[in-house]
Amino acid sequence: MKAFKNNVTKCRREFDKSVLQIKSEKSLQELRNHYLSRKRGQLTLLFEDLMALKPEQRPIAGQMVNELKKDIQEKLQSLKKTFKTEEEVVERTDFTLPGKVRYWGAAHPVHLFQAEIENIFISMGYSIEEGPEIETDYYNFGALNFPPHHPARDDWDTLYLKDELLLRTHTSPVQIRVMEKQKPPIKIVIPGKVYRKETPDPTHLPMFYQLEGLVVDKGITFAHLKGTLEYFLKTLFSEKIKMRFRPGFFPFTEPSAEVDIGCTVCEGKDEECRVCGGSGWIEILGSGMVDPQVFKNVNIDPEEYTGFAFGLGIDRTAMFAYQISDMRFFYENDLRFIRQFLLK
């Protein structure tokens, strides 16, 4: 008991001495921990010693320790107040520290651009259709009026799987699949992955995204095709974009038209422009009036109904829109590339 009492006194003296040396809030905190920490604080140790005393001695000893604890707490408290007033300016939180920015995941730019294009057509009353990536020769070629063994097929370098199965080279087979089950009026766009036997280079890829459009109804004309695509391109690029329609060839449309836009990079002023090759024009869409043979293949009477179809490469168009020099960037999935589009 005597030893215990000595310990209490010793502890008090030491504390009083230390208190005088406190000069900052930090050292105050250290002092507090030294005495009051729940695990190793001096007072906690005293309480543990107290448990070792005989039960009848405990109340008196307890009172001694409690008094000491109360005194220490009071002193620390008053010291804290002085520090607060003295060091308030220094210790106040620096509110110019960086705020916490949560990491927000980024959508892939091809999907972003796809949505942008889809939304323009949705606003015109189109609905979205999809179809399989693994297709048969019939849907990819035959039904679209590619004669068997015709060199026209060479323009669509195909990856073959087995027998009649292949990876679709365009989204056009979905036109056939939709027209087989749905009678006109039809007004759809078809986004999706397509495949070509192409070794990757800055402008060619073995897989890319296309978006196809199809409108079938009574009285649809080439003028409607022009009106629709002009509205679309103006909305996507700008009201001021230059464009031209010129004859082209697709087995599944007749007449066929290719659509060029004025080069968004050089505006036709640079003869060595990397993007347009100096011509001032960029080929952006293939289109045309649905070929009568295609209608016959899906049992739609070409005398009663007419229609137009169009298709564009989503990644290719995004390249022009954002002036991306290499198509491969889209599928390298470098996050420094992808995450830029968070700002889009």
Add this chain to the structure above:
Amino acid sequence: MKISLEWIKEYVGTRLSLSSLIDRLDMIGLVVDDWQEKDGDIILDIETHANRPDTLGHLGVARELAAGLGLPLKEKDWPLVELEQETSDFIDIQILDRDLCHRYSGIVVRDIQVKTSPEWLRKKIESMGLNPLNNVVDVTNYVLFSTAHPIHAFDLAKISGQKIIIRRAHKDEIFKTLEGETIGLSPEMLVIADAKKPVALAGVMGGSDTAVSETTRDVFIESAWFDPVSVRKTSKETGIQTDASYRFERGADLSMCPQAALMAASLLSQLGGKSTREVYDVFPKPPKNKTIILRHNRITELLGIEVDQEFVQDTLPKLGFQLEPRQEGSWQVTIPFFRVDIEREADLIEEIARFYGYDKIPSHFPPLCVPEPPRKEKREKINKIRQLLFHQSFDEVINFSFADPEKEAVFLKQRPEIAIKNPISQKASYLRTSLLGGLLENIAWNKNRGAEGLNIFEIGNIYFWDDSKAVEELFIGMATTGFIGQSYWEGKDEEAGYFCLKGTCESIMAHLRYEPFSFQEAKHDYFETGFSLALVYKGEKVGILGLLKSSLLDSFSLKDAVWAAELNLASLFSKQSKPFEYKPVIKFPSVSRDVSFLVKRNVSYQDIKEAVEKLSVAYLERFDLYDRYSGPTISGNKVSLSLRFIFRHPKKTLLAKEVDSLQQRIIKHLKSRFNIQLRKGGQIDKRVRKN
């Protein structure tokens, strides 16, 4: 197709500037990809279409241009220096397989001295990007690039038995090409043979045995029509592609055969040869020209503008069509043989549109018709998942659908993989059977470029055989490794890990209302043993997640741990989800109770969760695990769990004693099921929070 401007001007007298000329060609569909100056000439590189073999020569391009400019097309005469003899005095032509050769014309030119061509001819050949060879070969090429009709010259003396026989090859017959290569023939291939053997692969290439050489004196010129499909098949099979096969497989001009032979003979006459009196023309069944009815009102119906009848009557003849007026507002149009692309009325309407000018057709907005849009639940669900993942710090990637059989062997083993017959490379010779291979590739790519950690996902198809059916199924793959985002000055960096990933899976299930779902321990080839779970919904495994095997990471040269998950969205979307229901917000306060207890380590949290759920305790709104502790103060193989239960009555404020009894029911049940041991709050565990 290379087109020389000088050459064109022999047919069309145009003085247009180059840029206007290029514009004009573009606008009638002959797109000039590029052009360059060459020896005072301009060589245009014109993009031709697969259905327009007539534009694969200067005559055809000139015809289009003349019509486009409203100028006449000048055609030359081809005079001969003639011998007394007939062609048939030198050679006998027999077509045995008429299905593949509709017409075969020939002419003989004698006493020609094979030598270097004159300057003008050399220049023409060079302008086409070829090296001039000798006068005979150069003449055949000149005719080809003029008319688009391929012809061939044989050394007459080397044709055995004075016979030309057009027949299918015999089985096991061989043929030595002009380039000296010996190839085996098959009976589907059409050949030109003499009395002994094949001397040419019809429409593809001549043979070396009958080739024109410096010693040649007399030549036999062949000008024929071969079946396009047959030529294409032979060319594909033998791997020989020539300027001739390129044109024949697109369809040659049946009417051009004698004329092209004549042209060659005339040119060789100018170079010192003497030709036989006329072309020997074997044409067993001359077909009639196609005719098509063209209706004036149909033009308007298709184009959306009324084109004058005069314009139609003026334009089509310039392109070689003959028009005969029928009843009011329609014509019968006769199609020339060189226009193999014109078969229907719509094809003629395109011709009219091309020359009328696409730019003159007005732009109208189609009448507003909005067919009933189908419900796009799949797209909505995908978008919901994507938004959820962005929110949870996942970046989206898109990978090619191909798989590398070496790197992705483990993935490909899981399902009957689909091989690509003609892949772009060995590394892309299969279709992916998992999305994780691509994700690992992306992690490696980004880590090699300084990324510390990644949270990425992809939504896309995987592909496999189901018996003989090729299946594509929509999956989502997610992978996470290292630290995400920037270090922040306050608090710890956020490390991606298993529980983040599991949480993401749980939120996908919860947000799409696929509840209740559960996780089960499941071994899987992708994951380290003991570190993988299966996600189960309605009794079916719809996903997997776990720690990827280090052997797998090795093939992508990855060192740090990667956690990954893959869910079968196709299967998930096909299942019924819980309907969405609005529930009024209850205005009575909740009562929450914390319960801390010790339980054996081998009791999984999911067991406890399911046990409480099964109990269906009244007014228990929800419960969560808010602390788990196992440390030196916890004895044996036990762990301390702290659950918070929230009770709420819809119509009144719950009384403490009511909650006590509900709580007791739960505790009693857990005690009997798992032998839990309650801990007294605050006494041992100092971290218990009070309500």
